[in-house]
Amino acid sequence: xxxxxxxxxxxxxxxxxxxxxxxxxxxxxxxxxxxxxxxxxxxxxxxxxxxxxxxxxxxxxxxxxxxxxxxxxxxxxxxxxxxxxxxxxxxxxxxxxxxxxxxxxxxxxxxxxxxxxxxxxxxxxxxxxxxxxxxxxxxxxxxxxxxxxxxxxxxxxxxxxxxxxxxxxxxxxxxxxxxxxxxxxxxxxxxxxxxxxxxxxxxxxxxxxxxxxxxxxxxxxxxxxxxxxxxxxxxxxxxxxxxxxxxxxxxxxxxxxxxxxxxxxxxxxxxxxxxxxxxxxxxxxxxxxxxxxxxxxxxxxxxxxxxxxxxxxxxxxxxxxxxxxxxxxxx
Amino acid sequence: xxxxxxxxxxxxxxxxxxxxxxxxxxxxxxxxxxxxxxxxxxxxxxxxxxxxxxxxxxxxxxxxxxxxxxxxxxxxxxxxxxxxxxxxxxxxxxxxxxxxxxxxxxxxxxxxxxxxxxxxxxxxxxxxxxxxxxxxxxxxxxxxxxxxxxxxxxxxxxxxxxxxxxxxxxxxxxxxxxxxxxxxxxxxxxxxxxxxxxxxxxxxxxxxxxxxxxxxxxxxxxxxxxxxxxxxxxxxxxxxxxxxxxxxxxx
Numbered sequence: 001x002x003x004x005x006x007x008x009x010x011x012x013x014x015x016x017x018x019x020x021x022x023x024x025x026x027x028x029x030x031x032x033x034x035x036x037x038x039x040x041x042x043x044x045x046x047x048x049x050x051x052x053x054x055x056x057x058x059x060x061x062x063x064x065x066x067x068x069x070x071x072x073x074x075x076x077x078x079x080x081x082x083x084x085x086x087x088x089x090x091x092x093x094x095x096x097x098x099x100x101x102x103x104x105x106x107x108x109x110x111x112x113x114x115x116x117x118x119x120x121x122x123x124x125x126x127x128x129x130x131x132x133x134x135x136x137x138x139x140x141x142x143x144x145x146x147x148x149x150x151x152x153x154x155x156x157x158x159x160x161x162x163x164x165x166x167x168x169x170x171x172x173x174x175x176x177x178x179x180x181x182x183x184x185x186x187x188x189x190x191x192x193x194x195x196x197x198x199x200x201x202x203x204x205x206x207x208x209x210x211x212x213x214x215x216x217x218x219x220x221x222x223x224x225x226x227x228x229x230x231x232x233x234x235x236x237x238x239x240x241x242x243x244x245x246x247x248x249x250x251x252x253x254x255x256x257x258x259x260x261x262x263x264x265x266x267x268x269x270x271x272x273x274x275x276x277x278x279x280x281x282x283x284x285x286x287x288x289x290x291x292x293x294x295x296x297x298x299x300x301x302x303x304x305x306x307x308x309x310x311x312x313x314x315x316x317x318x319x320x321x322x323x324x325x326x327x328x329x330x331x
Numbered sequence: 332x333x334x335x336x337x338x339x340x341x342x343x344x345x346x347x348x349x350x351x352x353x354x355x356x357x358x359x360x361x362x363x364x365x366x367x368x369x370x371x372x373x374x375x376x377x378x379x380x381x382x383x384x385x386x387x388x389x390x391x392x393x394x395x396x397x398x399x400x401x402x403x404x405x406x407x408x409x410x411x412x413x414x415x416x417x418x419x420x421x422x423x424x425x426x427x428x429x430x431x432x433x434x435x436x437x438x439x440x441x442x443x444x445x446x447x448x449x450x451x452x453x454x455x456x457x458x459x460x461x462x463x464x465x466x467x468x469x470x471x472x473x474x475x476x477x478x479x480x481x482x483x484x485x486x487x488x489x490x491x492x493x494x495x496x497x498x499x500x501x502x503x504x505x506x507x508x509x510x511x512x513x514x515x516x517x518x519x520x521x522x523x524x525x526x527x528x529x530x531x532x533x534x535x536x537x538x539x540x541x542x543x544x545x546x547x548x549x550x551x552x553x554x555x556x557x558x559x560x561x562x563x564x565x566x567x568x569x570x571x572x573x574x575x576x577x578x579x580x581x582x
Contacts, residue, residue: 023552025550054564054565055555058554059543061545061551061553062543063379063543065378075565220377272382273334
């Protein structure tokens with residue numbers, strides 16, 4: 001049996017659930033030296049803003065245990081140069097192109113979406129309202145429910161193509177933000193962007209990033225991201241989620257799908273193993289074949305959570321008491 | 332540029348804490364240019380997570396030689412490799428030195444670990460090479476058998492007493508600029524002084540720079556260096572560099 005890896009999230013159809021996350025795959029031309037973009041579900045572009053942005057001063061990155069902090073500051077070539085110089089490169093590939101848009105005003109989101117919507121090669125939008133490293137285009141939208149509604153409604157009005165809102169995890173109630181986005185017309189949400197983090201050099205006593213704080217990514221955040229995806233899916237099972245956060249192998253991708261993601265994005269792993277998308281796909285196919293899963297989309301939100309009854313311990317296998325001491329168990 | 336496993340042919344300490352590792356990777360060795368770098372996956376786990384970039388020290392036949400200083404967790408793991416072990420490498424990456432032909436005085440300037448890229452550059456450079464090597468003391472001087480060496484140490488423990496730019500001032504400042512091509516690599520302080528020196532004497536100079544990196548091939552935008560030619564702009568050390576014309580960047 002060859003498992004069906006196609007997934008549909010909102011109105012977006014993908015040949016498989018593996019996407020490359022914004023800011024970790026550029027505009028495709030560099031990473032394509034290592035990975036065949038035809039094989040993966042799609043690529044989410046580096047955030048595009050109306051005008052070019054130079055980004056933050058260095059240092060912009062710092063390594064942390066099983067992760068990294070970044071404060072790039074949305075460095076990008078700007079809307080027009082993206083269309084004239086970067087987008088044509090992606091013509092040759094049979095893979096979804098999802099344009100990530102960052103802006104410092106609602107109007108800028110609308111202008112960028114409208115302009116890009118007429119480009120045939122653009123298949124969908126991911127609206128970045130959650131960059132932790134710039135005030136405008138990040139926190140002022142992503143941490144405010146009313147702003148999320150407003151941005152989503154206006155962007156929805158600017159395109160008929162699928163729209164996903166990329167959510168910040170730096171909120172206490174991410175499910176409410178997901179609901180606000182979908183109610184305002186989004187096809188779904190991308191969960192999550194990076195967590196705010198900081199690191200200090202103990203010799204100089206200075207922050208390791210010029211921006212002081214940055215976004216934490218990598219395997220270190222995976223359990224946090226899984227919790228956010230679960231939180232959204234448990235509260236609002238109907239919401240379409242693209243899962244992101246520290247995926248580095250096929251097992252992590254499966255975990256996100258079980259938690260509620262229809263598709264997943266590979267981020268920081270692209271920096272270390274830019275060919276990981278292909279290997280993760282092989283792993284997914286094998287997992288589905290072994291588990292007799294005909295369509296990978298069956299995995300989405302398939303978690304089994306049985307609330308414990310009062311006074312009763314919930315054993316992971318749910319079938320009875322744990323094995324006695326010295327007795328072989330499967331745990 | 333590619334991802335590949337390379338087997339360790341030799342690894343040894345050349346000076347306290349300074350290690351040389353010779354990797355067998357014929358394809359990478361064939362295309363390596365002086366000043367380019369290799370990004371090594373030092374751990375198969377998530378710690379340390381990122382690859383570690385090292386300047387290509389030499390490339391000959393089927394091997395690539397790298398030099399590293401024992402500084403942190405990544406280099407400590409690297410130092411534990413043994414001949415026959417395998418490491419995953421990415422590269423050669425970046426834009427390297429462009430040796431210019433027909434120049435009477437090819438000048439190499441190295442500060443400390445900055446000697447690393449010069450053995451391969453020496454192989455690829457035509458004409459008379461003079462190498463100036465600087466450090467705080469003789470302990471920091473790495474010579475690597477480079478041609479026509481002169482040493483400068485700030486404490487006077489070896490060679491000229493003073494910094495390497497002062498030595499340069501003494502030795503080459505009088506030469507006509509069209510007869511001189513300078514290739515530099517070393518700490519930012521040294522490169523800054525080198526830039527002033529070159530501006531003063533109108534010398535053309537290529538310098539290799541350094542920056543913490545995440546990806547090493549231009550997608551993360553994590554290694555900017557301030558551009559001197561475009562106001563408010565940055566260049567990426569990994570992709571636009573690590574070697575730049577000294578006039579292109581603010582040091």
